[in-house]
Amino acid sequence: MLAFQGDTAAARARAEEALSLVDPLESRSVHVYARRALGAASAVEGAYEAAYDQLRRCFTADGAPVHYHASYPALADLAAAAVRCGRREDAGEIVERAARVLADDASPRLRALIGRARGLLAGAGPDTGDAESAGDAGDAEAHFRAALADPVLEYWPFERAQTLLDLAERLRRRRRVAEARGPLAEALETFRRLGARPWVERAGSESRAAGLDVTDPAPDALAELSPQQRQIIGLAARGLTNREIGERLFLSPRTVGSHLYRSFPKLGVTARSQLRDLLEGRP
Incomplete structure (x- = not known):
């Protein structure tokens, strides 16, 4: 992750x-x-x-x-x-x-x-x-579409978004730009929701090449935190203690507490009890 x-x-x-x-x-x-x-x-x-x-x-x-x-x-x-x-x-x-x-x-x-x-x-x-032949391109597209056809990938959103991006990249390179835009938009939204920044950048670059408006959403307070700090904040908002968070993330309770201490000012909160309200309604 x-x-x-x-x-x-x-x-x-x-x-x-x-x-x-x-x-x-x-x-x-x-x-x-x-x-x-x-x-x-x-x-x-x-x-x-x-x-x-x-x-x-x-x-x-x-x-x-x-x-x-x-x-x-x-x-x-x-x-x-x-x-x-x-x-x-x-x-x-x-x-x-x-x-x-x-x-x-x-x-x-x-x-x-x-x-x-x-x-x-x-x-x-x-x-x-x-170089890529038309046959190769057709085979690739068929494989990607078959992978996306099973709704089970909805339970694995990151993997689904990766496949959508692969399909879109192939379509755009075959000059089927209009067809690529739907998969690109869905992939980019998923990567953003999951906080997968390198993949957001890749999907955003591909989307711009396909003529999509990929204006970044307004940054929020959580964007200033590291991925590990976001994990800790999310678990703390669910009511887990520092020890419980540490056991899940293989950190000491003291390290967890240090991350929380440094994160609170960036989030504009002063107490652990405020975290639930801060995160409520986020994807």
């Missing part, structure tokens, strides 16, 4: 700390989640080769998942990094292996992620400079 919200330093620190505390052979799920976080942080920074290397570690040398449940959700991000660093063939083999192994047992969410991964790998991705 921290990486997708733009706090790559905090994401990397948490992930590296997790890796230092576990044996990757005994705590495979922790190992995979940490690699996914490091991959996301590198991708946000535009270091796609590094991102691919981290995400590739979620799978064995022959493409099997390191952890059955934790590895497969990395498929789409692996494909996204691959098309930007020339690792399309390797990623494609992993994606297709997963599709064969999972077959009809794949959950709707995993089917959608495999569809997005296939769409990304079907032709030239954005910013690659590669």
Whole structure:
């Protein structure tokens, strides 16, 4: 979450700390989640080769998942990094292996992620400079639309917004600008609602290129806080104590209290009891 919200330093620190505390052979799920976080942080920074290397570690040398449940959700991000660093063939083999192994047992969410991964790998991705045939473009669009067709992605709004953006980028590059605007608007609204700043910037840039008015909404007090501070404020508004917040975020109660102390003046509040009213009605 921290990486997708733009706090790559905090994401990397948490992930590296997790890796230092576990044996990757005994705590495979922790190992995979940490690699996914490091991959996301590198991708946000535009270091796609590094991102691919981290995400590739979620799978064995022959493409099997390191952890059955934790590895497969990395498929789409692996494909996204691959098309930007020339690792399309390797990623494609992993994606297709997963599709064969999972077959009809794949959950709707995993089917959608495999569809997005296939769409990304079907032709030239954005910013690659590669040529793309009409057939490749058609295949990519079909995969993206299939991934979006299942309403299950409504429960995974960030992943749905990523796929919408991928589809829109492909449509705009095929000069189908009018068709791209709907997916772009929905993706941008979702990224804004989730506080995914790097993705807001990417979707905003694509939207401007498609002729959409993407005037930023008026900033609010929460925008001045770091992603971690926003998490803490949200939990405190729900009535959790500093100790309870610390247990959820792997922080000491003292650190939680320090973040609250620094956040209150920025929010214009003086007491914890005011946080609920401050956040009421926000998405």
